[in-house]
Amino acid sequence: MTENKTSAVEIKGSEDFKVVRKFGLNLVFSKDENIIQYVRKIIKQLHKWIFSRKIEWLTxxxxxxxxxEISEKWMFHIDVISDTSEEANLDLGSTTLTPIEDIQNGIQTIIRQISASVALLPEFEEPQTFSILVHTIGDIAHSKDWSDAGDMEDLSGENIESVQFNNFKTDVHKVSTFVTYKTRDL
Structure with a gap:
């Protein structure tokens, strides 16, 4: 498992976000330049690992x-369908690849589910931070911004809930999304 070494990033209040129309949806983006740069670095590395088939989970x-203590754990299982998979025999020159419209619709569905669930999750009563962990396959080279992470803790205590979202699949990847969170005492 690999972890981004950048110190955990503090989650800001709603005034630090803006609504942007993207992928046919209204999405919320940070206005904080430090968070934007943090996420860009992570996405750049994830792109490399996904296309080299070295990533299994993003948490x-x-x-x-x-x-x-962990308040929420968002997990994205990225199953790269290999050439020898029984599920699919990927031929990059083939015209049977998943149409871009289907891919976009699948992504929109997942984003809608995540957006809807966020509105239902308990609000945080104390300041929170977030960090990114990537579970990789085998030994991998990574930049100085990443390091090997120890064992990942799970949410502990009572009142733990989990939600699994719809799976999203193309000819190359299958992505499963889960969130586990603590319910708030009323």
Missing amino acids: MLIVSKETE
């Missing part, structure tokens, strides 16, 4: 700044 941990 975003939302952690209490005070107690360092």
Whole structure:
């Protein structure tokens, strides 16, 4: 497992975000240049690992700044369908690849589900940070911004809920998305 070494990034209030229309959806983006640069670095490395078939899971941990306990764990399982897979025999020159419209519709569906679920998740009562963990396949080379991570903790305690979202599949990848979170005592 590999972890971005950049110190955990603090989650800001709603005033630090802007709504942008993208992929046919209204999405919320950070206005904070440090967060934007942090995410860009991560996406650049993820792109390399995904296309070299070295990534298995992407996990975003939302952690209490005070107690360092995990409040939410977002997991994205990225199953790269290999050439020898029984599910698919990928021929990059083939015309049977998933149409771009189907890919965009699948991505939109997942984004809609995540957006809808965020509105239902408990609000945080204390400051939170987030960090990114990437579970890679085998030994990989990584930049100085990344390091080997220790064992990942799970959410602990009572009132833990999990939600699995729809899977998204192309001829190359299958992505499964999950969120596990602590419910708030009322």
